[in-house]
Amino acid sequence: MKDETWIFAITTGFLVLVSPAYWFITGDWTGTSALTMATLLVLMISLYLGFHASKMEPRPEDRKDAEIADGAGELGFFPPYSWWPLWCGLTLAICVLGVVFGWWLFILGAALGIIALSGWVFEFYRGEHAH
Missing domain, CATH: 4.10.860 (DNA Excision Repair, Uvrb; Chain A)
Structure with a gap:
């Protein structure tokens, strides 16, 4: 560091x-x-x-006397593929278009965004990649 x-x-x-x-x-x-x-x-x-x-x-990597093997081991959890970022991005696009075309579209995008964000947050609690 x-x-x-x-x-x-x-x-x-x-x-x-x-x-x-x-x-x-x-x-x-x-x-x-x-x-x-x-x-x-x-x-x-x-x-x-x-x-x-x-x-x-x-x-x-901060020590001068370290060997390559010292950095071996688990580095953390890296999630596999996910479709939820796509849906979150699309609902954000709907919200932005809602500001341009009408608030009804923004409200629809916000409701879909809550669903998409909830799916992204809780994707590892159910389904194929559940922990």
Whole structure:
């Protein structure tokens, strides 16, 4: 995690230099505000990673004496194929079109979206991939 901390800290330093330079060169408040917010967000991430890197034991990729076999083992659960993201995306498209064409279509899209999102959240509780 220390490598990630350094990457974000260097990015924070870069944005600290670029943000005022952008304002002096262009005088644009919108871009300066966006760069300032990006600076603060990257600073927040680097502080978070820095605090947690000091409290965690080093991962195999953080140690100089680590072997390839040290990183072996289960990495986590990766879900198989799923149709639910497609239905969630389609209901989002219906909601956006509902804002354009009429609120009745938005309400229909929101109702279908609740069903699609519930299916996506609970897909591993029933059916073929149940745990």
